[in-house]
Amino acid sequence: MTTEEQPTNEESAVRERHNPVMLRRCLDLLAPALAEPGATVVDCTLGLGGHSEALLGTFPAARLIGLDRDQAALRLAGERLAPYADRATLVHAVYDELPEVLERLGVPRVQGVLFDLGVSSMQLDEPERGFAYAQDAPLDMRMDQTRGRSAADVLNTYPPGELVRLLRVYGEEKQAKRIVEAVVRERAERPLTSSARLVELIRDALPQAAKRTGGNPAKRTFQALRIEVNGELESLERAIPAAVGALAVGGRIAVLSYHSLEDRLVKRVLTAGATTTAPPGLPVVPEQYQPRLKLLTRGAELPTEDEIAENRRAAPARLRGAERIREEHTA
Ligand SMILES: C[S@@+](CC[C@H](N)C(=O)[O-])C[C@H]1O[C@@H](n2cnc3c(N)ncnc32)[C@H](O)[C@@H]1O
Numbered sequence: 001m002t003t004e005e006q007p008t009n010e011e012s013a014v015r016e017r018h019n020p021v022m023l024r025r026c027l028d029l030l031a032p033a034l035a036e037p038g039a040t041v042v043d044c045t046l047g048l049g050g051h052s053e054a055l056l057g058t059f060p061a062a063r064l065i066g067l068d069r070d071q072a073a074l075r076l077a078g079e080r081l082a083p084y085a086d087r088a089t090l091v092h093a094v095y096d097e098l099p100e101v102l103e104r105l106g107v108p109r110v111q112g113v114l115f116d117l118g119v120s121s122m123q124l125d126e127p128e129r130g131f132a133y134a135q136d137a138p139l140d141m142r143m144d145q146t147r148g149r150s151a152a153d154v155l156n157t158y159p160p161g162e163l164v165r166l167l168r169v170y171g172e173e174k175q176a177k178r179i180v181e182a183v184v185r186e187r188a189e190r191p192l193t194s195s196a197r198l199v200e201l202i203r204d205a206l207p208q209a210a211k212r213t214g215g216n217p218a219k220r221t222f223q224a225l226r227i228e229v230n231g232e233l234e235s236l237e238r239a240i241p242a243a244v245g246a247l248a249v250g251g252r253i254a255v256l257s258y259h260s261l262e263d264r265l266v267k268r269v270l271t272a273g274a275t276t277t278a279p280p281g282l283p284v285v286p287e288q289y290q291p292r293l294k295l296l297t298r299g300a301e302l303p304t305e306d307e308i309a310e311n312r313r314a315a316p317a318r319l320r321g322a323e324r325i326r327e328e329h330t331a
Helices: 010-018 023-034 050-058 071-080 082-087 095-105 121-125 151-157 160-171 176-189 195-205 208-212 219-229 232-246 260-273 305-310
Strands: 040-043 063-068 088-092 110-116 247-257 293-295 318-324
Touching: 023 040, 023 050, 023 110, 023 247, 023 318, 040 050, 050 063, 050 082, 050 110, 063 071, 063 082, 063 095, 071 082, 071 088, 071 121, 082 088, 088 095, 095 110, 095 232, 110 232, 151 160, 151 176, 151 219, 160 176, 160 219, 176 195, 195 219, 219 232, 232 247, 232 260, 247 260, 260 293, 260 318
Parallel strands: 040 063, 040 110, 063 088, 110 247
Antiparallel strands: 247 318, 293 318
């Protein structure tokens, strides 16, 4: 998720516990697939377990599989979902590992999949995780702190051209070149290790006009680093088709995105699944070319103004849903 101003205290994490984003709409989208006894729903981004708790409470015959790559999230969600322990299986995994996880659990097909992308308030609020530009912390930003390179590693070791590309593509940062020049000057003196120093460098590097628009000037750089450190788009690009592939016919998927790069990718995969692959001009479209998905949302649905007033985290949310309507044709 990205927001204009990041939460800076415990309160927002507590609020998020009570306010999973677009909850009612997510439940409604998935409901027709989850009413039958034995239905399985996968929450691919368990986080603090808010959506999962509501899914388990609303669909008493459903079983839930919850994934998160962050072990702290799994611990917290585990406590929250303890009353449903007999119907919930929580797994430490990156969501593109969904097919392997389902195979290990002996679940060939599922009836529902939910993604609530991005970072959780808990991750933002814990300074030592290094996600927040509003607090000084080591530049880490790994959702899974057991592996991978940190934001500091990226900033201190990537070639300048590569850093410019990251900031432009993942941060949509127009001032990428100036910021990277400042980073390269700094790292020639001493490695960058703290988020406050990076924020300071960014502020100093930007022209006055750029500082006046678009909220905190470090926002886009932090988004870019977070996406790179966690391989977020590569993982999502594999995960959405994998999730669609895991759906039984009649199964449903709902995806909440928080920035245009995520939403574009989700839109592309769902729209492609809902489009015929027949060569143009066939009078009747044979079964193997028929779409395997039906879109459940017209474009992306947005949160209501009331919801945004209650929960700032919801503001950038975009929700898309689809239903699996056909088996893959393998002929
Ligand atoms: C916005 S939070 C989810 C909040 C949750 N829906 C709730 O109601 O509490 C997103 C979560 O997804 C996790 N996550 C992000 N990318 C992931 C990935 N590629 N694989 C697994 N988990 C991921 C993050 O660690 C974070 O805990």
